[in-house]
Amino acid sequence: MMAFCALRKALPCRPENPFSSRCFVEILWVSLALVFLLPMPSDACDEPPKFESMRPQFLNTTYRPGDRVEYECRPGFQPMVPALPTFSVCQDDNTWSPLQEACRRKACSNLPDPLNGQVSYPNGDTLFGSKAQFTCNTGFYIIGAETVYCQVSGNVMAWSEPSPLCEKILCKPPGEIPNGKYTNSHKDVFEYNEVVTYSCLSSTGPDEFSLVGESSLFCIGKDEWSSDPPECKVVKCPYPVVPNGEIVSGFGSKFYYKAEVVFKCNAGFTLHGRDTIVCGANSTWEPEMPQCIKESTPPNTQPPTPSVSDSKPTDPPATPGPSHPGPPSPSDASPPKDAESLDGGIIAAIVVGVLAAIAVIAGGVYFFHHKYNKKRKREISASYSTYQDKAAAPAE
Structure with a gap:
C-alpha cells in the first residue's frame, strides 16, 4: 500500500482520477522495470x-x-580403479x-635410449602432459627434437615427436690463411676434439711474419672450431724511447709482435704509467708509453739561519777588583787536568764505595762496644753477689 502511494505521489496523475489511461500506462512501465531490475529469488x-x-x-x-x-x-584421462x-x-x-575427480591421467610408453645418448623424464613419469628429454654422449650431437611431450593422438597416447638420433661430431677443414699453414691440411674431415696447429711461412722481406691469434684450434661441434683462424702478418713496433728514462729489459734493434720492454727513470725523475709495454697486433705499444716526470723540490720548512757579522764582538767591561792582591777566587781556579779527565760515573762509584766502607766500620765498632758492655755488666753483677754472700756468713 505504501509503495502504491509512493508511485502515485511520484507520477503526475490527478488524485481524483488515478486510473486514467495515461496514469495506468506509466504505472505499468514502472512495474515492468521493477520486475526486470530488482533481484528475484531463483529456483x-x-x-x-x-x-x-x-x-x-x-x-x-x-x-x-x-x-x-x-x-x-576428458581426452588423456581414464576412469579410476575402483x-x-x-x-x-x-x-x-x-x-x-x-x-570429486573420478579420472586419472593416461600414460605414454617408455622411450628407449638413443644410440650414443640417453633419455630422461624430468617429471618422473610418462603420464599425459609429461615430457622426455634427450642428450647425446660427448663427441656426438643431436638430430631431431631434444624434448618431446606425452599427448593424445586420436584415441591413443603418443609422444609429440619421434626420438632423435645422436650423430658423431665432425668438422670441415678450418681454412687456409695467407702467409701461413696448418697441420694435417691434407684431411677433408676432422673428428671431435681433434686439433690443428697454425704456423707462419718464412718472409721474403726484411721483417718476419708474426702469428696473431690462436695457433691451435679444436673441433668442438659440428663444423665448429674453437676460434677463428689466426693471421700471419708483419707486426713491427717503433723503437721505444722515454725521455729521462732508460730500458732495463727487452733490449733489441727490432721489436716484433708481443715484444716486451721494461723501463726505469733516471735519478730525480718519477715514472708515470706502466713500466712494462708490449708490442701489439697493430704495431703499436700497449699500453701507452710511460713518462718520466721531474721530481718537485719540497719547500724548506726550517727557519732561516741568522748571518754572522764580520765585526768582532765587543768585550764586556771589566769589573773593578780589590786594591790589594789576594788568593784567587774559586771560580778563577782551574781544576786539575786529572780531575777533568775523570768520568762522572767513576766519581759516583768511588763515593758510594767510601760510604759503604764507613758504614761497615761503624757497624763493627757498635757491635764490639755493645758486646763489651754486656760482659762488663755480668762481671759487676757476679762481684756484687759474692760480696753479699761473704757479709751474710757468721764469724767462726
Missing part, C-alpha cells in the same frame, strides 16, 4: 562444477532441483551435490 542451480579430468556429457541452459548431470573423462561417482544433482537449495 535453479548455476552451471555444473568443472573438473580437470572430467567434463559434462551434455549441457543444458537451466538446471532445476532434481536435475542430474553425468560426467565423462570407479568413483561421475554425476552431480541439483539440490533443493540450488547447489550441486559434492563430486
